[in-house]
Amino acid sequence: MNWLTNAAHTRWLESETDALLDFASGSLVEEGFAYLSTEGVPVPSQGSHLWLTCRMIHCFSLGALLGRPGSATMVDHGLRSLASHFHDDENGGWYAQVGPDGPMDDTKPAYAHAFVILAGASAASAGRPGGKELLEQALTVSLQRFWREDEGMVVESWDRTFSELEDYRxxxxxxxxxxxxxxxxxxxGDDAWLDRATRITRRVVDDFARKQSWRIPEHFDSDWQPLLDYNMDSPSDPFRPAGATIGHWFEWSRLVLHVRAAWAVRGVAAEDWMLEGAQALFDLGVAEGWDVDGADGFVYTVDFEGKPLVRERMHWVVTEALASAAALYRVTGDANIAAWYQLWWEYAAVHLIDTQHGSWVHELGADNEPSATVWAGKPDAYHAVQATLIPRLPLAPVLAPALAQGMLDTH
Known part of the structure; x- marks a missing residue:
């Protein structure tokens, strides 16, 4: 039995999408969307993070496109929060974190600003007022402040006034x-953005990853020289962990296939490294991430010889493995990939999907019991929501535009 071609499994995926969106709806606060506790209660000390608020706008845009009543109201709330609480009217861009009394972190990180673009694109796809305008504004900021044409990459983070740039990449x-x-x-409809996405992907996968036996270096200096010992004194950092991050191998594997498919629908032949890289990253993620220390689950990070560094199991790594498997199966039809997909959903159901409080346990220890070494609470529905939808959609266009074009369950 192949779950990726099973209509009953598709119905189960749909029910899980609904459950995740229902849990996430508890994150609405005045300033945007809150960081949620394990029980689904906003954590006041966290305020509202830009990356989380934008992810929720994206998720509820998907909900609106799926015909879920209430989702559009959530999107509209999020868009208003970006235009008011988060937006820096004096200097441009959006604050990284806000609370009832204003900015809690006034830096301007590329990571969070990427999610502003995604939020705008998804809201525009859902036809929400202000979505298109947000997208245009966010793309302008990205080009002016973050994109480096000569490098084909984006820089990392600015201060509030866009005058001091972090040396880290x-x-x-x-x-x-x-x-x-x-x-x-x-x-x-502007393929310049696809060109830029392809340039980044080519450099990361066909250059950085290939040179390190597909173990993607995460951290670089301002000249894009890898810093392979970065954060070795704090290896479990949530955003900049030491070593190589297993979940990102799966995420890049899928993104390569989205890039490849995007060119294909435009009548452009794939470059040879694309499928090679996607397959290599997937295979290495399985070999060096899954069940490598005697227990099911993916370790968080490994060193550049493939030995585990942080053994905690993050829920998002499983979701990205599932999404990558669905994407790679779409391209190859490989039965072994379908078998991994089934096994990882089984693991998620047994260990991660929280039937008591809702959503997914965000982190497990090496014993597969709840842990909070890296992530406390349940701040994020984005990875899991996407894992329930990617198996049901084509690789191009991407999620929200595909839903807007009526492509759900049509591939």
Whole structure:
């Protein structure tokens, strides 16, 4: 039995999408969307993060496109919060974190600004007022402040006034910029965004990853020289962990296939490295991430010889593995990939899907019991929501534009 071609499994995916959106609806607060506790209650000390608020706008835009009543109201609330509480009217861009009394973190990170683009693209796809305008504004900020044409990458983070740029360069921010630019290309019809997404992807996968036996370096200096020992004194950092991050291998594997499919629908032949890289990253993620220490689950990070560094199991790694498997199966039809897909959903159902409080347990220890070494609470529905939808959609266009074009369950 192949779950990826099973209509009953598709119905189960739909019910899980609904459950995740229902849990996420508890995150609405005045300033945007809150960081939620394990029980689904806003955590006041966290305020509202830009990346989380934008992810929720994206998720509820998907909900609106799926015909879920109430989702459009959530999107509209999020758009208003970006225009008011988050937006820096004096300097441009959006604050990284806000609370009832104003900015809690007034820096301007590329990572979070990529999600502003995604939020705008998804809201525009859902036909929400202000979505298109947000997308145009966010793309302008991205080009002016973050994109470097000569490097084919984005820089990391600015101060409030866009006058001081951090020396660090990160692949994580570039990964989510690829995701955002792919959506922008589909929504605007401007293939310059697809060109930029392809340039980033080519450099990360066909250059950085290939040179490290496909173990993607995450951290670089301002000249894009890898910093392979970065954060070794704090290896479990939630955004900049030491070593190589297993979940990102799966995420890049899928993004490569989105890029490849986007060119295909435009009549452009795929470049040879695309499928090679997608397959290599997937295979290495399985080999060095899954069940490598005697227990089911993916370790968080490994060193550049493939040995585990942080053994905690993050829910988002499983969701990205599931999404990557669905994407790669779409391209290859490989039965072994379908078998991994089924096994990982089984693991998620047994260990991660929280039938008591809702949503997914965000982190497990090496013993597969709840842990909070890296992530406390349940701030994020985005990864899991996407894992329930990617198996039901084509690789191009990406999620929200595909739903807007009526492509659900048509591939």
């Amino acid at each position: 990160g692949v994580n921010a570039n990964m989510h910029t690829v995701e955002a630019y792919l959506a922008a290309a589909d929504v605007t």
